[in-house]
Amino acid sequence: xxxxxxxxxxxxxxxxxxxxxxxxxxxxxxxxxxxxxxxxxxxxxxxxxxxxxxxxxxxxxxxxxxxxxxxxxxxxxxxxxxxxxxxxxxxxxxxxxxxxxxxxxxxxxxxxxxxxxxxxxxxxxxxxxxxxxxxxxxxxxxxxxxxxxxxxxxxxxxxxxxxxxxxxxxxxxxxxxxxxxxxxxxxxxxxxx
Amino acid sequence: xxxxxxxxxxxxxxxxxxxxxxxxxxxxxxxxxxxxxxxxxxxxxxxxxxxxxxxxxxxxxxxxxxxxxxxxxxxxxxxxxxxxxxxxxxxxxxxxxxxxxxxxxxxxxxxxxxxxxxxxxxxxxxxxxxxxxxxxxxxxxxxxxxxxxxxxxxxxxxxxxxxxxxxxxxxxxxxxxxxxxxxxxxxxxxxxxxxxxxxxxxxxxxxxxxxxxxxxxxxxxxxx
Numbered sequence: 001x002x003x004x005x006x007x008x009x010x011x012x013x014x015x016x017x018x019x020x021x022x023x024x025x026x027x028x029x030x031x032x033x034x035x036x037x038x039x040x041x042x043x044x045x046x047x048x049x050x051x052x053x054x055x056x057x058x059x060x061x062x063x064x065x066x067x068x069x070x071x072x073x074x075x076x077x078x079x080x081x082x083x084x085x086x087x088x089x090x091x092x093x094x095x096x097x098x099x100x101x102x103x104x105x106x107x108x109x110x111x112x113x114x115x116x117x118x119x120x121x122x123x124x125x126x127x128x129x130x131x132x133x134x135x136x137x138x139x140x141x142x143x144x145x146x147x148x149x150x151x152x153x154x155x156x157x158x159x160x161x162x163x164x165x166x167x168x169x170x171x172x173x174x175x176x177x178x179x180x181x182x183x184x185x186x187x188x189x190x191x192x193x
Numbered sequence: 194x195x196x197x198x199x200x201x202x203x204x205x206x207x208x209x210x211x212x213x214x215x216x217x218x219x220x221x222x223x224x225x226x227x228x229x230x231x232x233x234x235x236x237x238x239x240x241x242x243x244x245x246x247x248x249x250x251x252x253x254x255x256x257x258x259x260x261x262x263x264x265x266x267x268x269x270x271x272x273x274x275x276x277x278x279x280x281x282x283x284x285x286x287x288x289x290x291x292x293x294x295x296x297x298x299x300x301x302x303x304x305x306x307x308x309x310x311x312x313x314x315x316x317x318x319x320x321x322x323x324x325x326x327x328x329x330x331x332x333x334x335x336x337x338x339x340x341x342x343x344x345x346x347x348x349x350x351x352x353x354x355x356x357x358x359x360x361x362x363x364x365x366x367x368x369x370x371x372x373x374x375x376x377x378x379x380x381x382x383x384x385x386x387x388x389x390x391x392x393x394x395x396x397x398x399x400x401x402x403x404x405x406x407x408x409x410x411x412x413x414x415x416x417x
Contacts, residue, residue, distance in 0.1 A: 073253040073332065076277035129249075 030111035034169040038188075040103030042111055047099040051091035058083045063145040072137045073130050078123055082141060085116050090146045093153035100162050101190035110167050113154070117173035155179055161188040247392055248338065249331030252276040252283075256333045260319035264312050282312060286343060303351070307364055310347035314371035316340040321378040328387040329415035337382075338392050341375055345398035348372055372400070379404045386413035 022028050030042035058064055064083045067074060092099055092109045099105045120142050127134040157163040158179040165172055165180040172180065251257060258275040265278050273281075289305050317340035320333070327333045348368050351360050360368075382388040383405055390397075390405035397405075 070258075071255070073250070074276075075250070075253050076274035076280065079274065 029114065029171075030107055032169075033107055033110060033171075034166060036166075038103065038164075038167060039107045039110075040105075042104065042107040044104040045108030046102070047092055047096060047105040048108055050096065050099075051088055054087050054091040054095065055084060058087045061087060061146070065141045065144040065147060067137065068140045069137055073127070073134055074123070074138065074141065078119075078126075079141070081119060082123070085112075085119055086142075086144065086146045086150065088112065089116050089150050093157065094146075094149045097153065097156075098191065100157060101188075106162075106167065110163070113176070114168070114171050114173060116150075117175050121174075158183045159186060161186040162190055164188075247331055247389075248335045249333075251332065251336035251339045252279045254332035254336040255330070256320045256323055256327055257316075257336050259323065260316055263319055264315040282316075285309060286313075286347075289347075303360070306347055306350045307360060307368075310344060310351055310368055311371075313340050313343040313347060314368070314375065317344050317375055318371065318378075321375070321382075325382070325385055325387060326414055328382060334387065334392060337388070341379065341401065342393060342397055344371065344375060345400055349398060376400060376404055380408050383408040384411045386410040387415060 022031060033039060033042070064086055065079075067079065089109075089112055092105075092112060100109050123138050123142075124135060127138040154163070154176065158176070159182075161183075164186075165184070168176070253276050257279050261275045261278045261282070265282060267273060267278060267281075285305075286309055289302065289309055317337065320327075320337045320340060328337055348371075351364070351368060379388065379401060388405070389410070390402060393401050393405065
């Protein structure tokens, strides 16, 4: 019995360690989204490769996030990431509005939506240290025409049931909670094959 | 139940850590010691033990925005965020650090060390030339700390290689002048209370720590 308990501890430790590394080090948060008939395998999402061209030269897209002032505390890596994530999500949701209807794409896009809002929250938390003017700079940065188009697409996708609260499991982004509350119980209008 | 679980894992964990420390320490101690020295030979980015309320993020500091393009010539067409230019400077330092750790000591790496000493020195001088109260901002203070620490670390490296046919007398004089100027600035800022020893951490070059220890704060210009 004692031996079995020890074996269980070792196996449990390995299981926990592997999952912690997978989530926090490798960043495969998509593996932890709820499973079900609506959700597929995020690694198999075709939309990811289809949108690579949108990420090639983001500097040419004048509608992506840009800083409204020279006096800011935004690190260039955060700025680049904000542009990249906006360009990608814009492609997934706005350029290809039906992509989210496919199970694998849905899993990948939901994971990406989580990352998108997490990045925004992270930048806002950093900006908080510098006061209201810096927070306003970051808010303006994330309010480009592409970000607004993404918000409109998210509103539409929750309104027509293409995105539901259960898709996010326990990781519903705070910015999306009001949308889900508003359109609770809406049925999916995805085109049937 | 929790107590039982703790008792169950305590012994193997202690045995494992103890065994690792004894055996690993015996085998790897010299290598680890060299690695730590090598890592800090170029000066730490900012002290890992510094008070986070005093030391912020140097790359986004307004003083870096004012000074970085004065000390780094990236060409007329280069359109770059100041924090990215600062990153380029740090990446160059990292490369020199790796070369030093690998024991590479040729003309190129020695001239690179000299260039880095000059660039960090110019950046530090530019930062200290701004208003003294600028260093009340944690990001600005972090930038001043990092630039100063890096300058003294690279200046020491150029001095260490002076025995070999590397650094000319005129280069040595330039480094010495910058060094004297920065030490004077450090003394002033120590007195103003804008810089304290803890800002530089435990691995700071000896020249800096000597100033921090010998001088006393006479007032705090950050208090309004």
